[in-house]
Amino acid sequence: MSEIPKAYEPQSVEERWHQYWSEQNxxxxxxxxxxxxxxxxxxxxxxxxxxxxxxxxxxxxxxxxxxxxxxxxxxxxxxxxxxxxxxxxxxxxxxxxxxxxxxxxxxxxxxxxxxxxxxxxxxxxxxxxxxxxxxxxxxxxxxxxxxxxxxxxxxxxxxxxxxxxxxxxIYRGKRMVNWCPVSLTALSDEEVIMTEEKGQLWHFRYPCLNDDGTPSSEEHVVVATTRPETMLGDEAVAVNPNDPRYQSLIGRELLLPLQNKRIPVIRDELVDPEFGTGCVKVTPAHDPADYEIGLRHDLPFTVVIAPDGRMNHAAGEDFEGLDRMEARKAVAERMEEEGYLEKVESYTHNVGYSERSHVPIEPYLSEQWFLxxxxxxxxxxxxxxxxxxxxxxxxxxxxxxxxxxxxxxxxxxxxxxxxxxxxxxxxxxxxxxxxxxxxxxxxxxxxxxxxxxxxxxxxxxxxxxxxxxxxxxxxxxxxxxxxxxxxxxxxxxxxxxxxxxxxxxxxxxxxxxxxxxGIIRDKHGRKMSKSLGNSPDPLALIEQYGADALRFGVMRSAPLGQDLLFDEKHVELGRNFCNKLWNACRFRQLQGGETEGEISPSHLTSDDKWILLRLDTAIREITDALEGYRFNEAAQVLYRFLWSEYCDWYIEASKALLQSTVAEVRNNSLAVTDFVLSHALRLLHPFLPFITEELWHGLGYNNGLPSDQGGTTIGFANWPKPLDDDFKQVYGLDESDERFVAAKYDMVTKGRNLRREYKIPSNQRIRYVFKPNAPISEHEKSVLKVLLNAEPLEVSPDMQPPKGTPQVLSQIGELYLPVEGLIDVEAETNRLNRELEKVELEIEKVQTKLNNPNFTQKAPEAVLEEHRQRLHDWQERYNQVKAAVDALKH
RNA sequence: GCGCGGUUAGCUCAGCGGUAGAGCACUACCUUGACACGGUAGGGGUCCCUGGUUCAAGUCCAGGACCGCGCACCA
CATH class of the missing domain: 3.40.50.620 (HUPs)
Structure with a gap:
């Protein structure tokens, strides 16, 4: 990492490391x-x-x-x-x-x-x-x-x-199988995709035959079908044995139109009397259900559709050679011409399609092997x-x-x-x-x-x-x-x-x-498919954003078992994240100094302790998420820790220390930085293998490690363990540090907000006065100064601000923005009153709960305590703001 | 027909019993010595509906609506 580009350039880095990994096996x-x-x-x-x-x-x-x-x-x-x-x-x-x-x-x-x-x-x-x-x-x-x-x-x-x-x-047998007329092969049941389709239901009349074999002019049965072309292979009409309507038909014969063939009326339990007319045409060679009926009743299996989906010789010379879809139309037309068509209804039903060829499956009788x-x-x-x-x-x-x-x-x-x-x-x-x-x-x-x-x-x-x-x-x-x-x-x-x-x-x-x-869909929720052309080429994405970016973007938005709507924005986010990581490390690199020096407990600042505790939390959360296969959660914690905690606060706060001319102070800050980064890189590595490998070596964190523990590749470095009690004791980390720093950052945010309220550009250095609740060190003062971009930052425990001075109140003290010439008592009163309203609302919410005896009797002590604390905090805040408002009145 | 998901900010989604979250988009300001692939501060939500359980319900239960997906030989 001698020449460090301002923006991360993944292409060459990724190429280099994947070669390194594979060359060394x-x-x-x-x-x-x-x-x-x-x-x-x-x-x-x-x-x-x-x-x-x-x-x-x-x-x-x-x-x-x-x-x-x-x-x-x-x-x-x-x-x-x-x-x-x-x-x-x-x-x-x-x-x-x-x-x-x-x-x-x-x-x-x-x-x-x-x-x-x-x-x-x-x-x-x-x-x-x-x-x-x-x-x-x-x-x-x-x-x-x-x-x-x-x-x-x-x-x-x-x-x-x-x-x-x-x-x-395993056995071989002649069975009705799912046949793909395009691939000309049998398929398993799983390879058939059922698709709902709007089709038509044709109702045909099959005339009854008189005893002398002539077709009756009055008597007929009506059968319905979605596939008219199969009627050429019909061998019976089935009715339910218990259907009172058709008792007299049983045993009689019908004329199969077009084929001029005699077919029997048979009884089969399979027929649902409630559906349609209660009469079913039976095509034993071209329908799985009819096949079963055919077997039970010993019917002939007349094949009229060839393996390629065209009608064969047995279909009759008028239809032979037609594709089944053409034949469907032709048969229906002919039936109508000859007066056998009762009616046509539009009908929604399920059609089995070949998974591969996307054409309707043809049930087909053939010798196959079964398991x-x-x-x-x-x-x-x-x-x-x-x-x-x-x-x-x-x-x-x-x-x-x-x-x-x-x-x-x-x-x-x-x-x-x-x-x-x-x-x-x-x-x-x-x-x-x-x-x-x-x-x-x-x-x-x-x-x-x-x-x-x-x-x-x-x-x-x-x-x-x-x-x-x-x-x-x-x-x-x-x-x-x-x-x-x-x-x-x-x-x-x-x-x-x-x-x-x-x-x-x-x-x-x-x-x-x-x-x-989950299944990846496009941003409109449609499945990716070649024909829709909505399937982005991952290689192009890698080329544009980097593999790490693609990985992170996809993982961050892929919750367990939910489909993922893909949007290139996700990859962009991944790229931005890699760039942020790159620059966080670049900042460390620019500081120079010894790599991974010893951390001295006595030099730790509150910000150091805070980031170490946040790291501890991140390690726990990420490890836990990965062990539970909650990858999106792990990715989100990584994002939060690196970006919102480490970069947004720790790096900024550490700038106060890095300006220091005292070598020990500076070096200790660098040591903490190295500690955090070397852990963060390892936590990030499963998601971002390339950039973490590059930075691991670039920052020298591999130096001195055994080859199988991170010396050769970060891929073998030890997974970070949460900080144990000993560590926390030696370095004096406890919750009070976390609370203090959180309050400090909270005050900084409010202080910055004051700038905006008074339209002071964020890059303009400006005088702030801080009136702390408790004495603060020179160091804390310098951190506040950096974070607020203050010049100067005065610390004044006895501050008596002129009436109307803009101020914010926090758990660690009051912060004033004494802007000459901009003091506007009315504006400041309004601002504080708005705040007061908000606080009152919160107090009311908590108080209502605490006044409810059911709540106080039945809620667990910890929850009660938390509510009391909340009420106390809000009330304190109320008093502060109220005092500030009152001060404006005199 | 049976089963399984989903419905939370404009968009994509986390959260699944105790103060509504992220990213993108949006508004304003900022090229300040890590980063404009950026910074700072904001605006924005009857958490699909109706009942129920509970001190407490996006969060649990029941019913419904609407989307989506499996499985099923109704011609």
């Missing part, structure tokens, strides 16, 4: 350390993704926890990595290859060639987000970076599949009993509800990018081979074409990244992990499944605590 975890373990696994971002504000929030929290724990002398492992994000990555790669003209469909390349290209893509773009996390200051153990498709990790995934298969928990969830009981109890704690706690309720209602997980995906299912089918016998090793005679077998859901690999993340299934040193030391930090949007996708995997495969919970962040 400072954050490499040592499994054989004797220190207690603290561990987090990163929620692996998509390998081809880029940093978003959500990542910034999430990873800053993890970094704060990791750095805080390191300073508390834990052996910290923060394990980073990325996941392969099956669908997302595959579609990105496909799009890229199409744009490059390499292929128009992946079948053009074939599986092997395509995967080669995908790996090339991953190698090229896969490191970006990791680089970005480094820029953010994340103190991960980068030597342990993992990827869900690493060889070792892939083997874990396959091993788990094989084991669960042989345990009977019956393991260790459900243990996983449920762990959260119910508090063995795993959620912050905020309320998410436990969602979790438990989900756990109690889970259905088997569809784990197969019709993709190429991912972990291929380790199952082979014999070409002739059809025999199935499920094993880590392929069959000995591969020419006779064909491997299952599907890959596994990405979450089927990431649910192993907490232990597969640590060397499982081997019982590695790392696993022994760091599993279960301590904290998991993630968004509630992946509670079911990831958190719940990790807990099950932990119990099933490790016999132990994967983490002790789960912290759920």
């Amino acid at each position: 400072l954050f490499q975890a040592n499994p054989s350390s004797a220190k207690p373990a603290y561990s987090i696994v990163i929620p692996p971002p998509n390998v081809t993704g880029v940093l978003t504000l959500g990542h910034v929030l999430n990873n800053t929290i993890q970094d704060v926890l990791a750095r805080f724990s390191r300073m508390k002398r834990f052996e910290v492992l923060w394990l980073p990595g990325t996941d392969h994000a099956g669908i997302a990555t595959q579609s990105v790669v496909e799009k890229h290859l199409r744009q490059q003209g390499v292929m128009s469909h992946r079948d053009d390349l074939g599986r092997e060639k395509f995967l080669e290209k995908a790996w090339e893509w991953k190698e090229k773009h896969g490191g970006i987000i990791i680089q970005q996390l480094k820029k953010l200051g994340c103190s991960c153990d980068w030597t342990r970076e993992r990827f869900t498709m690493d060889d070792h990790y892939s083997r874990c995934v396959q091993k788990v599949f094989v084991d669960l298969y042989h345990k009977g928990l 019956r969830y393991p260790a459900v009981r243990e996983a449920t109890e762990a959260v119910a009993d508090g063995k795993i704690r959620f912050f905020p706690e309320r998410w436990a309720k969602s979790y438990l509800h989900w756990m109690e209602n889970i259905r088997d997980w569809c784990i197969s995906r019709q993709l190429w990018w991912g972990h291929r299912i380790p199952v082979w089918y014999h070409r002739e016998t059809g025999e199935m081979h499920c094993d880590l090793e392929p069959p000995k005679d591969p020419e006779n077998w064909e491997q299952d074409a599907d890959v596994l859901d990405t979450w089927f690999s990431s649910w192993l993340w907490p232990f597969a990244t640590m060397g499982w299934p081997e019982q590695t040193e790392t696993l022994r030391k760091f599993y279960p992990t301590t904290d998991l930090v993630t968004g509630p949007d992946i509670l079911f996708f990831w958190v719940a499944r990790m807990i099950m995997a932990g119990y099933e495969l490790m016999g132990e919970r994967p983490f002790h605590n789960v912290y759920f962040t």
